[in-house]
Amino acid sequence: MTAPNESDNTFLERASGPTQEHAYVRGPRITGIETVIPSDVMPGLLCLRIHTDAVTVDGEPVIGHGETYYIPEAAAAVLHDWMAQRLLGADALAVESHWRFLYERMAAFGGVGAELRALSAVDLALWDIRGQLCSQPVWRLLGGPVRDAVPVYNSCGGPAYGGRRGDQPLHAGWPGHGDPGQPGPLEDNWSSQHRPGELAEELLEAGYTAMKLWSFDAVYRESGGLRLSSADIERGVAPFRAIRERVGDQMDVLLDGHGFFAWPAAMDIARAMREFRPLWLEDVLRLDNIDTLAEYRRAAEVPVAVSEMLVTREQYRLVLERHAADYVMIDPTWVGGISETRRIAELAQVYNIPTLMHDCTGPFTLLAGLNIAAAIAGVTYQETVRAHLATLYPKLIDETITVTDGTIPLSHRPGLGARWLPELFDEDTAGYRVTK
Helix, strand or coil: CCCCCHHHHHHHHHHCCCCCCCCECCCCEEEEEEEECCCCCCCCEEEEEEEEEEEECCCCEEEEEEEEECCHHHHHHHHHHHHHHHHCCCECCCHHHHHHHHHHHHHHHCCCCHHHHHHHHHHHHHHHHHHHHHCCEHHHHCCCCCCCEEEEEEECCCCCCCCCCCCCCCCCCCCCCCCCCCCCCCCHHHHHHHCHHHHHHHHHHCCCCEEEECCCHHHHHHHCCCCCCHHHHHHHHHHHHHHHHHHHHHCEEEEECCCCECHHHHHHHHHHHHHHCCCEEECCECCCCHHHHHHHHHHHCCCEEECCCCCCHHHHHHHHHCCCCCEEEECHHHHCHHHHHHHHHHHHHHCCCCEEECCCCCHHHHHHHHHHHHHCCCEEEEEECHHHHHHHHHHCECCCCCCECCEEECCCCCECCCCECHHHCCCCCCCCEEEC
């Protein structure tokens, strides 16, 4: 295989002469790809480290950190068995070159699925490397800041939403089907159904001013998504009524339908939700047909948001061109990383459609979103799950992410803002792989 990016490396050698100050002493070349699935914490998560031969001025090795979520074994296989052929020995700073090379070849066999998630993880790690080598947070390299702190809302999942509950058998779960929760601290999924008013007060006291519920999920599981009865509809809107009765308009409310519903049921939900003035309805209608989605947006008479279920720029372009959404949501670890998320968010700005950043998965999805939101003015909200911030992410990364007055302040740590805990990458752990 021909050595990749020879011209890029020549340029770097010229630009980094001995008279210039820079944040690395030697390199940078990619020397290893390391992955692990932290099954005892989040069984659907793939943790990635990309090693380089560079060191910082403090003598620390420069290692890039990335992740993706769902079917992590498949994404790991793509990374080690295929993408490693391009990356090992290559210039760690040639982020766009690697992205285009891998994406164009993925397109030969579809370009989505595990391949796109693997590319997303690589892209995050390469941006993290770039930030460390430049001694800057990624948001500065993206052109920021456009704000001092990123507005967030709380998605009402509990500690076991995507993670482990006690000694229960571990499984990654079905997409869109979260743990229903149980009584207890931070069990926001359970509380959103059984004590929604009290939960709204609790979140307001914690500084949140917006909360997202998926109160129709249980209705779908029991009644299906084609048609809903009056009792089904009342069951789904009851938490929103309780929130409005308890805290009024102090709390913005959002509904996530997880794409479960066909047109008749989706319209019933939209009509029932109007009185509660939701900030948006998200993925109530499945995204199988963008024309139908555009009709739904016009008929719903409430704002419509879509969706981390979209994964290609072309899909987002169709949504924007056909005026099918009031907001577009992006997951950086599913669409192609920071590089592609930035392009999609800037495309949405052309249509005056705000962008939302998704995270119900892992810490580097959240950190990637925060860096993008810090640099792209059109980003309106970053999703968070406070139960993940408090219970799962401390088991995975070396930084504490704190919500203050409904925002997360910008991190000034070089790179993405955190590192995987090194003990995760134990070669004796099931699911650990390394390619050098």
